[in-house]
Amino acid sequence: CVLKVENYTLATSLFAQTSLRSVVGESELDDLLSQRDRINHKLRSLIDHATAQWGIKVTAVEVKDVLLPANMQRAMASQAEAERDRRAKIISSEGEKQAATKLAEAATVMAKTSGAMQLRYLQTITQIAIDQNHTIIFPLPLDILKLCYGKGKSV
Template sequence: MEQLPIGLIVLLFFVIIILANSVRILREYERGVIFRLGRLIGGDGVKGPGLIILIPVIDKMVKVSLRVVVMDVPTQDIITQDNVSVKVSAVVYCRVVEPQKAIVAVENYLMATSQFSQTTLRSVLGQSELDDLLSQREKINIKLQQIIDMHTEPWGVKVSNVEVKQIDLPQEMQRAMAKQAEAERERRSKVIAAEGEFQASQRLADAAKILSDQPSALTLRYLQTLREIATENNSTTIFPIPIDILKPFLSKPEK
């Protein structure tokens, strides 16, 4: 069997390399931004998913993922509007919706989104008071998402959600807030106790009014009290009974 010429072997080798470099397979969540001699092809230059054929040497492809990226915003030192120093961290959920813009409009869209998220976090939270930062976190999250998404839209990046993850307060502020919460709980306890006393005094006043209008009711209440005392102590107790108490029972009804 005759051996193939060396030149033909070299030619076949280069053909295989060229074919291997000209065929690309993109997954469902991937897109390829193709440049032909430095220019986007086919309008937006986006191809995929599936099998992509490139012209060797002439075409260059940049692969872009369309999946959601979870991006941690590092802890930022922030001074709130009421001059309280806090440390705040957040998380940003974003994804590429226009691959050609993400490649052409910005050098590194992930880095750009991360840096802008940090500056926006400091800016927005610096305009809020500490109480609003702690109690209206959902409102602040929505505001952060709208601002960041508006500025990343020209880059083809959609910011779907921003969440303030953690807020670290100074020790002095934590102790002050604990004292404030304790004072608030004590105040509520005193208000509830005072409200109970007020309601009890109203009921006693109503009962006294009823007993004053019905002397027989006072007599029955007196006798009931004697019975309860005798039952509880399990002994014989002698009480002097004023004759005025028995008069309603002794008096004959008028005909």
């Protein structure tokens, strides 16, 4: 196939623009922003193959910048923020899950150990007493309160 091209510069430029539109149109936005080397290589191959018939050798093609409309930039920023929020929630929920698991393990150990609950109770009262509180409420079992008030009085 022999093509007659009089203005090689213009023909190469127009073909490069057409090829760029084609490659950009079939690429994902994330790929355009993150995989420029692959896109540059693909463009160079396409343009070099077509212009080789005209006796032109294309040695380098470089996409320097991808400019997005303002509404697209806002949409991408919103998407990125939503993704960060999602990851933060996952990390937080994983932390809560681990904390709940550790609390359950501690409760199991304390239930098996004689006197562990009384020791924990005393530690808690000590911590409460350190604060500058004026009122301290001691949670006591009802049977102890009944003994304090006498057997005949109701609590």
